[in-house]
Amino acid sequence: MSIDPKYLNLFIKATERGAIGASKFIGKQDKIAADKGAVDPMRRELNKINMEGTVVIGEGEMDEAPMLYIGEKLGTLKGPKFDIAVDPLEGTKFTANNQPNAFSVLAIANKGDLLSAPDTYMEKIAIGNNLPNNLLDLDYGVQKNLKLLAEAKNKKISDLSACVLKRPRHDHIVRELTKMNVKINYIIDGDIAGALSVIGEKPKNDIYYSTGGGPEGVIVAAALSCYGGQIQGRLVLDNDEKIRAKKLGIKDFNKKYNIDEMVKGDVIFCATGVTNGDLAKGVEDLGNEFKVTTFALHRSQKIIKTVSNIYNKWVLYL
Numbered sequence: 516m517s518i519d520p521k522y523l524n525l526f527i528k529a530t531e532r533g534a535i536g537a538s539k540f541i542g543k544q545d546k547i548a549a550d551k552g553a554v555d556p557m558r559r560e561l562n563k564i565n566m567e568g569t570v571v572i573g574e575g576e577m578d579e580a581p582m583l584y585i586g587e588k589l590g591t592l593k594g595p596k597f598d599i600a601v602d603p604l605e606g607t608k609f610t611a612n613n614q615p616n617a618f619s620v621l622a623i624a625n626k627g628d629l630l631s632a633p634d635t636y637m638e639k640i641a642i643g644n645n646l647p648n649n650l651l652d653l654d655y656g657v658q659k660n661l662k663l664l665a666e667a668k669n670k671k672i673s674d675l676s677a678c679v680l681k682r683p684r685h686d687h688i689v690r691e692l693t694k695m696n697v698k699i700n701y702i703i704d705g706d707i708a709g710a711l712s713v714i715g716e717k718p719k720n721d722i723y724y725s726t727g728g729g730p731e732g733v734i735v736a737a738a739l740s741c742y743g744g745q746i747q748g749r750l751v752l753d754n755d756e757k758i759r760a761k762k763l764g765i766k767d768f769n770k771k772y773n774i775d776e777m778v779k780g781d782v783i784f785c786a787t788g789v790t791n792g793d794l795a796k797g798v799e800d801l802g803n804e805f806k807v808t809t810f811a812l813h814r815s816q817k818i819i820k821t822v823s824n825i826y827n828k829w830v831l832y833l
Contacts, residue, residue, distance in 0.1 A: 516625055516780065516781065517781045517815040517816075518595075518597075518623065518624075518625065518781045518782075518783055518813070518815065519595070520813065520816055522564070522566075522623070522783060523783055523785075523811060523813050523816075523818065525563075525564050526564075526621060526623055526783055526785050527785050527787070527809050527811055527822060527824075528560055529557050529560040529561050529564075529621065529785070530557065530618075530619040530620060530621055530785045530786065530787040530809060531619075531787045531807045531809060531824060531826070532556040532557055532559070532560045533553040533554070533556055533557035533560075533603045533604065533619030533787065534553070534618065534619040534787035534788060534789045534797075534798055534807055535556065535798055535805050535807060535826065535831070536552040536553050536554075536555060536556040536557070537549050537550075537552045537553035537603075537604045537610055537617070537619060537789045538552075538610075538789050538797070538798035538800075538805070539552055540552050540610060540611065541610055541613050541617075541789065541790060541797075541798075542611070542612065542613035543611065544611050544612070545611055546607040546608060546610070546611045547607075549604060549607055549610040549611055550582075550603065550604050550607050552604075553603035553604035553619050553789075554582060554583060554603045554604070557583070557601075557603045557619060557621075558583060558589070561589040561590060561599075562589055562590060562591070563590075563591070564589075564590045564591065564594075565590065565591050565593050565594035566589075566590035566591070566592075566593075566594045566595055566596070566597050567588065567590055567592045567593070567594065567595070567596045567597070568588065568589035568590045568596075568597045568598075568599045568623070569586065569587070569588055569589070569596070569597070569598060569599060569626070570583050570584060570585055570586060570587045570589065570599050570600075570601060571585065571598045571599065571600065571629050571630070571631035572585065572600045572601075572629065572630065572631060572632055572634075572729065572730045572733045573585050573587070573599075573600065573601045573602070573634065573730055582603075583601050583603060585631075585633070585634065585763075595625070596625070596626035597623050597624065597625060597626060598623070598624045598625070598626055598627065598628055598629035598631070599621060599622070599623055599629075600621065600622040600623075600629050600730060600733045600734050600737065601620070601621040601622075601730070601734075602619075602620050602621070602707070602728075602730055602731060602734060603619055604617065604618075604619060604789065605617065605618055605619070605620050605705055605707050605708075605731065605786075606618065606704060606705045606789065606790070606792075608704055609704060609705060609789075609790055610789055610790060613790065614790060615790055615791050615792045615793075615797075616702075616704075616705045616708045616790065616792035616793060616794075617705070617788075617789040617790040617792065617797070618707075618708075618786045618787055618788050618789050618790075618792060618794060618795060619786070619787045619789060620707060620734055620784075620785065620786040620787075621734070621784075621785055622733065622734050622737030622738070622778075622782055622783065622784045622785075623782065623783040623784075624737070624778060624779070624780060624781065624782045624783075625780055625781065627779075628778065628779040628780045628781075628782070629733060629737070629777070629778060629779075629782075630733050630736075630772060630776065630777045630778075631763045631764065632729050632733070632750055632760060632763060632765060633729070633750075633752070633756050633759040633760050633763065634728075634729060634730060635729045635750055635751060635752055635753075635756045635760075636726050636727065636728065636729060636750070636751035637726065637727065637728065637729040637731075637732040637748045637749065637750050637751065638653055638726045638748060638749045638751060639706075639710060639723065639724075639725060639726065639727060639732050639735070639746060639747070639748045640653060640660065640722060640723065640724050640746070640747050641710040641711075641713055641722065641723040641735060641739060641744065641745065641746040642664060642713055642721065642722050642723075642744060642745050642746075643713040643714050643715075643718055643721070643742070643744050643745075644714070644742050644743035644744050645743070646664075646667050646668070646745065647667055648745070649745070649747075649773055650663055650664065650667055650745065651663060651664065651722075651745070651747060652747065652771070653747055653749055653771055654771070656691075657687075657688055657691035657692060657724065658691055658694075658695065660722075660724075661675060661677075661691075661692070661695055661697060661722070664721060664722055668721065670721075672695050672696070672697060673695070673696040673697065675697050675698070675721045675722065676697070676698040676699075676700055676719065676720045676721050676722075677692050677697050677698070677699055677700070677720060677721065677722045677723070677724050678699075678700050678701075678702060678709045678710070678712050678713070678719070678720040678722070678723045678724070678725075679692070679699055679700070679701055679702070679723075679724055679725050680701075680702055680703075680704075680706050680709060680725035680726070680727055681701040681702065681703050682725070682726075684726060685724075685725055685726070688724055688725070692724075700712070700719065700720055706723075706725060706727035706728065706731050706735075707731045707734055707735055707786070707794075708792055708793050708794055709723055709725070709727075710723040710727075710731070710732075710735040710739075710746070711735060711738055711739070711793075711794065712793060713739075713744060714738070714739065714742045714744050719793070726751060729748075729750055732746065732748040732777070733777050733778070734784070736748070736774050736777035736778045737777075737778050737782045737783075737784045737812075738784045738786075738812055739774060740774055740775075740778045740782055740814055741782065741784060741812040741813070741814045741819065742812075742819070744774070745773070745774055746773075746774050746777070747771055747772065747773050747774075748771070748772050748777065749769065749770065749771045749772070750765075750768070750770075752768050781813075781814050781815040782812075782813075782814045783811075783812065783813050783814075784810075784811070784812040784813075785809055785810070785811050785812075786809065786810045786811075787807055787808065787809040787810075788807070788808050788809075788810075794810045795808045795809060795810045795821065796808040796823075801825070803827060803828055803829070804825050804826060804827055804828060805825070805826045805828065805831075806823060806824070806825050807823065807824055807825075807826065808821060808822070808823045809821070809822045809823075809824075
């Protein structure tokens with residue numbers, strides 16, 4: 516079932532409010548304050564929407580304020596039932612340190628259509644569109660996956676570019692990519708932007724290959740589904756997280772999720788820039804006004820667009 520197109524602008528407004536709230540803490544070296552600055556206005560805006568929304572994958576549990584927690588109900592509780600995957604501030608460090616690629620982001624699908632999982636890590640490989648379905652597999656290993664990708668894209672392996680989150684846990688991936696002479700573009704944080712660097716007419720990367728956040732994996736899958744891209748993910752669960760995963764209906768803790776298992780049916784994706792980045796420009800302070808820019812997608816409507824809006828500071832929270 517398609518999501519009514521009217522909801523796109525309502526969800527854009529929610530990420531815009533989150534971005535403006537976080538922007539007040541750019542460069543102030545306070546990640547917690549920046550996070551809260553995004554969460555509170557985003558929650559207020561979402562609660563105005565005529566819907567019964569449930570956070571099915573987010574950051575934190577109920578006692579970890581100020582996060583939008585898994586299981587939280589949002590909206591007026593009147594209207595359609597939606598699953599929500601949310602990261603009110605992707606890039607808390609980037610915001611605190613005034614670095615690029617911080618944004619406020621969410622994905623919306625009909626109830627039951629988004630993967631629900633605990634806030635944990637996820638192994639991920641992501642690629643762009645116009646490629647054979649389920650081309651790659653986490654268990655193939657780096658070398659086989661890159662060979663398959665090169666063949667499918669009709670490229671030399673040495674002409675491929677891979678985005679990797681710079682962490683010691685990825686040293687084995689880096690070693691394999693280096694052996695194959697693949698160009699590596701590192702990111703230091705913010706793996707939503709990294710994973711989405713594989714989409715577009717001239718993508719920066721051919722593949723994203725890293726273990727990052729689980730919530731971010733589902734959000735990325737939502738955006739990729741609007742482009743015809745692909746992602747495969749596998750949750751990394753310790754004993755406590757397995758207990759929580761079981762409560763959410765997950766029985767196979769080693770399951771590999773392809774994109775159609777993370778996101779089913781129609782989906783809306785919105786990402787509003789806090790600082791300037793690859794997805795959207797950051798919040799611009801114009802004196803009495805804020806200018807905000809959002810990268811917005813709606814799968815069923817085939818909408819892929821960038822939207823800019825201006826808010827008067829003095830009436831912002833009326």
